[in-house]
Amino acid sequence: MLRIEGLTVGTDSADLVLDVDLELAPGETLCLVGESGCGKSQTCLAAMGLTAHPVKRKSGAVRFFDTELTALGEHEFSDIRGRDLAMIFQDASAALNPVKRVGDQVAEVLCVHRGLSRREAMARAVELFEMVGIPQPPRRVRAYPHELSGGMCQRVMIAMALACRPRLIIADEATTALDVTTQAQILRLLKSLQAETGAAMLFVTHDLGVVAEIADRVAVMYSGRIVELADADALFTAPQHPYTQGLLACRLHVSSTAPARLDAIEGTVPTPASRPQGCAFRMRCLRASETCHRLPALAPMGTGQLVACHFPGGAA
Amino acid sequence: MSGGELVLTDIVRLYGGGWFGRHAPVRAVDGVSLRLEPGKTLGIVGESGSGKSTLGRIAAGIEVPTSGRVLLNGKPYAPMGSAAWRRERASIQVIWQDPSRALDPRMPIGGQIEEAMAAHRMLDRAGRLARVGELLELVGLGGLGHRYVHQLSGGQQQRAVIARALSLAPQIVVCDEAVSALDVSVQAQIINLLNDLKARFAISYLFISHDLGVVRHISDSVAVMREGRIVETGDAQAVFSAPRHPYTKALLAAVPAATPAERRAREALSRMETA
Numbered sequence: 001m002l003r004i005e006g007l008t009v010g011t012d013s014a015d016l017v018l019d020v021d022l023e024l025a026p027g028e029t030l031c032l033v034g035e036s037g038c039g040k041s042q043t044c045l046a047a048m049g050l051t052a053h054p055v056k057r058k059s060g061a062v063r064f065f066d067t068e069l070t071a072l073g074e075h076e077f078s079d080i081r082g083r084d085l086a087m088i089f090q091d092a093s094a095a096l097n098p099v100k101r102v103g104d105q106v107a108e109v110l111c112v113h114r115g116l117s118r119r120e121a122m123a124r125a126v127e128l129f130e131m132v133g134i135p136q137p138p139r140r141v142r143a144y145p146h147e148l149s150g151g152m153c154q155r156v157m158i159a160m161a162l163a164c165r166p167r168l169i170i171a172d173e174a175t176t177a178l179d180v181t182t183q184a185q186i187l188r189l190l191k192s193l194q195a196e197t198g199a200a201m202l203f204v205t206h207d208l209g210v211v212a213e214i215a216d217r218v219a220v221m222y223s224g225r226i227v228e229l230a231d232a233d234a235l236f237t238a239p240q241h242p243y244t245q246g247l248l249a250c251r252l253h254v255s256s257t258a259p260a261r262l263d264a265i266e267g268t269v270p271t272p273a274s275r276p277q278g279c280a281f282r283m284r285c286l287r288a289s290e291t292c293h294r295l296p297a298l299a300p301m302g303t304g305q306l307v308a309c310h311f312p313g314g315a316a
Numbered sequence: 317m318s319g320g321e322l323v324l325t326d327i328v329r330l331y332g333g334g335w336f337g338r339h340a341p342v343r344a345v346d347g348v349s350l351r352l353e354p355g356k357t358l359g360i361v362g363e364s365g366s367g368k369s370t371l372g373r374i375a376a377g378i379e380v381p382t383s384g385r386v387l388l389n390g391k392p393y394a395p396m397g398s399a400a401w402r403r404e405r406a407s408i409q410v411i412w413q414d415p416s417r418a419l420d421p422r423m424p425i426g427g428q429i430e431e432a433m434a435a436h437r438m439l440d441r442a443g444r445l446a447r448v449g450e451l452l453e454l455v456g457l458g459g460l461g462h463r464y465v466h467q468l469s470g471g472q473q474q475r476a477v478i479a480r481a482l483s484l485a486p487q488i489v490v491c492d493e494a495v496s497a498l499d500v501s502v503q504a505q506i507i508n509l510l511n512d513l514k515a516r517f518a519i520s521y522l523f524i525s526h527d528l529g530v531v532r533h534i535s536d537s538v539a540v541m542r543e544g545r546i547v548e549t550g551d552a553q554a555v556f557s558a559p560r561h562p563y564t565k566a567l568l569a570a571v572p573a574a575t576p577a578e579r580r581a582r583e584a585l586s587r588m589e590t591a
Contacts, residue, residue: 035499036470150364179363179526184570206499209572212579236575250504252529253574254556260511262533264504268469 001026001200002047002168007060009039009046014272016042016055018224021298022202024168029194029201031211031232033247034221035269040204043221044170047202048087049077064168082113086161090173092153096145102156103129103141109163128159132189151182158189165197172204187213208251212236220244223270223280226298230305240301240312243281279309287311319355319520320389320407320487322375324348327384329370329544344370345381346544352488355518359535359552361528361567367544369492372524376410376490377401388488406436409481413493415473419465425476426452426461429483436484451479455509471502478509482517490522495530507534528571532556540564 002024009017017039024030032040046057049069062069064084069077089095097105106128107121116124122141129137132155145153154174161169171190175183191214194201203214211218215232220241228241239245246265252258267284270276278295282288291310298308327348333341345367352358352375362368373379374386377393386393388408394400412418420428429448433439439447452461455475465473474494481489491510495503511534513519525531531538535552540563548561559565573579 035501180528180567180570180572181363183572187572207572208500209574212574212576213572215576232576236577247500251500252504252507252527252533254528254532254568254571255574255578257553258533262504262508264508265501266505268471268502269499 001065002202003061003063004043004047005061005063007043007046007062008058009042009051009055010058010272011054011056014275015058016224016272017046020060020221020226022219022226024200024202026167026200027194027198029203029214029216031215031218032202032204032221033206033208033211033218035206037223037269037271038221039224040221041172044087044172044202044204048081048085048170049074050087079113082109083164084167086164086166086169088154088157088161088169088171088174090176092157093145093150095157096153098145101142101144102148102153103143106141106156106160106163109160113164124163125159128163129156131193132156132159132162133185134159151178151186154178154182154186155189158186158193162193162197166199168200168202169194170202170204173206174203175210176205176207183210190214208236208247209253220247223275224272225280225308226306227281227308228305229298229307230303234303234305238303240303240305240307241281241309242285242287242311242314245314246284287314319353319518321354322350322352322408322488322520322522323385323387323390324350324371324375325385325387327371327374327381327386329367329374329379330382343544345374348384348541348544348546350539350546350549352520352522353536354487354520355514356536357514357521357523357534359531359538360522360524360541361526361531361538362541363526363567365543366541368524368541371541372410372490372492372522375488375522376408377404378410403436406484407486408488408490409484409486410490410492411474411477411481411494413497415470415477416465418477419473419480421465424462424464425457425468425479429461429476429480432480433483438484447483448479451483452476454482454513455479456505469502471498471505474498474506475509478506478513482513485517486519488520488522490524492524493526494523496525496527503530510534528556528568540567 004020004022007017007020008015020043034040045051047062051057103125106125110116110121110124125141126137129140134140134155175186218230218232218235219226220228222243228244239248249263265284276283278293282292296308296310298306301307327345329345330341331344333339348371360368374381380396394404426448430444433444448461452458455478457475495506523534532552538552538555539546539549542563548555548564559568573582
């Protein structure tokens with residue numbers, strides 16, 4: 001339903017996202033994982049047509065069902081964006097309007113995109129609040145964002161995103177700022193709502209635990225490119241790219257003990273302006289050789305995943 | 317450097333309350349007693365608003381508790397703001413979450429480390445400069461002393477903050493979400509560094525974090541906080557592998573699964589329990 005082809009996003013001086021291809025089927029959840037600055041958020045913003053100056057989409061196509069989104073004018077795009085696509089951001093308290101009651105903000109979406117009257121829209125807003133698990137909905141629709149906790153604000157954002165029954169939800173670090181107990185509730189909520197509506201979800205996160213909770217498929221990004229694309233199970237049990245293996249090796253999980261000295265990946269992510277020729281990971285990679293000065297293509301492995309590495313596989 | 321012992325007894329910290337007590341004050345920390353043993357790491361976990369950061373500031377002596385006692389090596393802190401209090405700060409240092417805000421953007425990092433030592437009248441200038449070089453080498457920033465904050469990555473900035481804290485030869489370091497803002501691969505590097513330094517200089521750490529995985533890895537013992545109180549405390553491995561308090565259990569159950577397989581096992585289990 002959503003197909004991103006050859007997407008390149010950047011400023012005049014540097015590319016932030018390079019030649020990204022992604023596909024999403026109805027009802028599917030694809031997680032986009034990577035460290036800060038790897039281009040995962042820019043990929044989402046570009047897919048939604050929301051890149052802000054000086055960042056712009058340089059090439060590539062974004063197709064939603066039969067519509068070529070990148071060919072649309074701003075007016076038609078915003079129509080689809082409100083109705084069929086929805087985006088949930090990390091910081092809900094910043095995304096909500098602080099001087100407007102939260103119920104009005106949700107109702108506004110319905111008035112604009114569904115043509116409901118204000119009264120109908122408010123009634124629907126109360127139902128939506130109920131659906132996302134906000135207690136006492138008739139009272140809470142009258143609250144201002146500052147009167148609600150972070151978790152409640154995030155639920156309002158989700159209610160707003162779901163108001164028009166979108167076919168695609170893009171969630172950018174939607175649970176990162178929340179406490180674990182709230183995060184667990186929100187993830188459960190998103191999954192059950194997805195099962196109900198059959199929406200597809202593109203979920204951006206840096207947390208592999210969240211990936212394990214929610215993903216059907218996973219795309220790992222490094223310095224603007226997808227380096228590994230796999231089913232969630234395959235990614236955790238048999239990661240092929242050395243970067244994915246490194247990420248999994250140095251994570252700390254409360255359910256298990258790690259070796260006293262962690263297998264940290266040395267060095268840091270290169271900035272887009274100083275990205276090396278060829279494989280961007282080669283400066284930090286133990287397997288790197290002369291070959292890695294050539295850019296590895298994202299190629300299928302026997303295990304069913306796509307990997308961009310000259311020396312994939314091996315010990316995890 | 318050697319580790320100090322920090323003992324907190326019945327710490328209470330109230331905020332607000334309004335004029336004439338019209339509103340009940342917020343009990344940010346509500347009767348906490350803890351002991352940080354020399355050369356050990358005590359982890360404090362809790363969700364936002366549990367009072368863990370307030371407790372950290374009180375332990376570091378930069379906030380005064382409403383009631384209760386803080387003893388560093390058996391001695392209470394001097395009155396806040398006094399000359400004696402300022403001298404004491406050298407022995408207990410704090411590492412915050414955001415290194416870019418903890419460092420001065422207008423001064424090279426080497427200069428900031430030297431300035432901290434100069435403020436505490438340590439060594440002469442030549443000695444301090446030599447020490448800055450050693451410290452930068454120690455934290456993996458050898459030769460980068462002339463750099464400004466904006467010329468360093470987030471991980472390098474946190475290393476600079478650690479070097480500055482170490483320059484004063486502290487006995488105790490309070491880490492308040494010190495690795496939370498870092499990417500996983502960099503986070504692992506900093507955790508390794510903190511552990512190396514602990515082994516080498518026998519520093520005691522009070523390690524405050526909401527990240528249970530990190531706390532389990534780095535701590536010898538751990539205290540779980542909720543609404544200003546400690547609900548469970550004990551050996552880190554014991555608390556995380558066999559929690560006793562219902563809140564600790566709920567907290568651990570809410571942590572995302574390690575792998576999809578673990579998630580399915582957990583879901584199957586909860587279905588069986590509800591059925």
